[in-house]
Amino acid sequence: MDDERLLIRPMTLADCDRVAEIRVRGWQSAYQGLIPRSYLDAMSIERDAERHRARSAQGDGSVVDLVAQRDGEVVGWACHGPYRDGEARTADAELYALYVDPPRYGTGIGHALLREALWNRTALGHERMYLWVLKGNGRARRLYERAGFEADGTEEPFEADGVPVPEVRYVRTLNEA
Template identity: 85%
Template sequence: MDDDRLLIRPMALADCDRVAEIRVRGWQSAYQGLIPRSYLDAMSVARDAERHRARFGQGDGSVVNLVAERDGEVMGWACHGPYRDGEVRTADAELYAVYVDPRCYGTGIGHALLLEALEERAALGHGRMYLWVLKGNSRARRFYERAGFEADGAEEPFEADGVPVPEVRYARTLGP
């Protein structure tokens, strides 16, 4: 087997600690200058891992957690499911998260996770996928735009330590 081969697979309970590490370090790396340092510094890998463990296996199976593994090490995580319009689910899909170990930015891991999420949601019959991204996160916005997503004009407030951090919604049609 090629050591550089990337495996995208469903997340397992044993992955919770590593996924939490990737998510927290991803926030702390990608959101520097966009979210107050105090908020980022207060993030805890242990608390995030416990949250993942508590949620693992709950629900009706419509929310899917994926991990990207290379040479036996989890290097990225994505989560997708039905689009949430407030507390109401719609017929559309939503990409809730894509995070990659900051040491692996630009290696294609995030793109592979995104493609898998798009394929899975299209196979389930969803016609459109949405996602939310920090308005000031130009790197992530370019990433999603290269994958065919477009900002649709919707904005949502997010607050971190009393500082407004607006998010913008992106959308993409699924399928052929």
């Protein structure tokens, strides 16, 4: 990875289409065999981009969207903010999403985005960061474990086209960032 050419910056409205493309293609690539094909095939870049635009317009600043840009092209996206415990927010932080353009997996982009999210939440005084990851997503789980996250034993499924898909919660103490 060439860190000098990788820029981590706040996401803008102009990035929403590319971020949606990365997210949808990321789901379709990383979650093959873990989520029903019908669910993945029904995902829409256009609907996802509109969701990003609407969320950005309604945001209160507590949720941070970051993009990784290399040679002028957005190649990754991360989103983090306060930990959501049901509908309530807690004093802890949560990494809501981390996606890299599938042809660029393994190039350090995900690590750079994660490092920036950890730094940001540490600077804001959060003590812990949580995240949820699909139980069968070995690539992502290895990334998080290399970054100091540990599964805390909490598992919860979400439903995709009537099929329960198990997720595992990870946690990391932030004063170690």
